Amino acid sequence: MRKFYQETIFNNNGNSDVSTTSNEKNLELGIVQLLNELLKKNEIVEIKESLKILLNNKNNKINGNHNISQDDIEKVINSYSLERTKYYIKKIIKSITEIKTTNYNDINLNRWKDYDDIITDSLWVLGKRDNSGAHNGQYWGNFVPQIPNQLMKRYTKKGDWILDPFLGSGTTLIEARKLGRNAIGIELQEEVAQIAQNTINTEKNLYNVKTTVKIGDSSKLDFKQILAEENIDKVQFVIMHPPYWDIIKFSENTEDLSNSKTLDDFLYKIGQITDNSLSILEANRFFILVISDKYYEGEWIPLAFLTMQEILKRKCILKSIIVKNFEETKGKMNQKELWRYRALVGGFYIFKHEYIFLFQKK
Numbered sequence: 001m002r003k004f005y006q007e008t009i010f011n012n013n014g015n016s017d018v019s020t021t022s023n024e025k026n027l028e029l030g031i032v033q034l035l036n037e038l039l040k041k042n043e044i045v046e047i048k049e050s051l052k053i054l055l056n057n058k059n060n061k062i063n064g065n066h067n068i069s070q071d072d073i074e075k076v077i078n079s080y081s082l083e084r085t086k087y088y089i090k091k092i093i094k095s096i097t098e099i100k101t102t103n104y105n106d107i108n109l110n111r112w113k114d115y116d117d118i119i120t121d122s123l124w125v126l127g128k129r130d131n132s133g134a135h136n137g138q139y140w141g142n143f144v145p146q147i148p149n150q151l152m153k154r155y156t157k158k159g160d161w162i163l164d165p166f167l168g169s170g171t172t173l174i175e176a177r178k179l180g181r182n183a184i185g186i187e188l189q190e191e192v193a194q195i196a197q198n199t200i201n202t203e204k205n206l207y208n209v210k211t212t213v214k215i216g217d218s219s220k221l222d223f224k225q226i227l228a229e230e231n232i233d234k235v236q237f238v239i240m241h242p243p244y245w246d247i248i249k250f251s252e253n254t255e256d257l258s259n260s261k262t263l264d265d266f267l268y269k270i271g272q273i274t275d276n277s278l279s280i281l282e283a284n285r286f287f288i289l290v291i292s293d294k295y296y297e298g299e300w301i302p303l304a305f306l307t308m309q310e311i312l313k314r315k316c317i318l319k320s321i322i323v324k325n326f327e328e329t330k331g332k333m334n335q336k337e338l339w340r341y342r343a344l345v346g347g348f349y350i351f352k353h354e355y356i357f358l359f360q361k362k
């Protein structure tokens with residue numbers, strides 16, 4: 001999909017959140033004019049000399065301009081044929097004037113090298129949790145904001161609707177606000193939902209998006225009705241971060257997935273919530289599951305993969321499995337030595353990773 005020069009301009013992190021001012025736009029359009037003048041010349045030396053003069057002129061701000069491919073500028077200067085020189089000049093013009101995106105995100109593929117903040121590898125070693133803005137990291141069993149942040153930048157557009165059927169402390173909805181995505185979060189526990197709503201409301205709403213919190217059981221709530229209340233009929237992205245079965249008991253409620261009596265009960269309920277979520281997800285859009293495996297009586301239970309299999313019984317394909325590191329969990333805090341001893345005695349390895357499964361709805 002290609003759009004001619006439009007209002008969304010990208011900053012040097014490939015972060016589409018920062019809009020270019022009209023002054024900057026005019027400046028860039030001026031640069032395009034100058035570059036088009038170069039294309040009319042037929043002497044390679046003359047073109048390169050003119051470009052160097054342009055680069056040395058601080059007023060036009062070509063040098064170091066994050067919206068202009070500096071890589072291509074160098075290629076013009078180092079090119080040997082007139083054809084190649086003009087080819088790279090045209091590329092620079094294109095990088096300023098055209099936005100090429102997929103239909104599921106805002107990443108400008110004409111400037112793909114600018115997005116070094118977007119992870120494309122399947123091993124995520126994330127540093128410290130992002131505690132900026134409304135996040136406080138207090139909820140036991142939350143995920144780091146970098147997870148929904150990365151995934152929403154990669155798989156959603158500004159203005160899209162996101163569903164998180166396991167809201168918890170509202171990490172996804174806070175990130176959705178920051179990134180200009182609308183979002184609906186569902187949480188079984190009323191008190192948890194209320195605290196989340198209050199926290200989410202403290203995040204600045206620069207893009208004037210909606211972040212709606214609903215209380216209830218995600219396997220039973222009528223998602224279509226919830227969407228109707230928002231005057232929409234589909235969401236464009238789903239991110240599921242369920243309890244990892246009974247590793248953390250979230251409440252006494254029997255509908256709580258962490259109270260599932262057996263693994264089959266847990267998987268059955270995951271299936272119901274997946275059906276419910278997929279019923280309102282737009283076709284070809286993406287669906288995330290964040291989960292880990294667990295130990296039970298000295299045996300490694302591949303909970304993550306069993307849950308993945310349950311989801312794959314539905315109309316979706318598996319696009320990626322990401323392994324994400326985690327450091328000390330709240331449950332194991334300050335017990336590093338003890339767990340190392342236990343691991344040596346019991347012949348097992350201590351969990352240091354969880355999984356992010358990426359599915360696409362067929």
Ligand SMILES: C[S@@+](CC[C@H](N)C(=O)[O-])C[C@H]1O[C@@H](n2cnc3c(N)ncnc32)[C@H](O)[C@@H]1O
Nearest residue numbers: 142143166168169171188217218241250256257
């Ligand atoms: C792993 S936590 C989600 C944490 C969240 N990602 C965050 O960053 O705070 C799972 C949440 O799902 C909720 N939950 C459990 N069963 C549920 C159900 N059937 N419907 C809706 N929410 C449920 C729990 O109360 C818990 O808050």
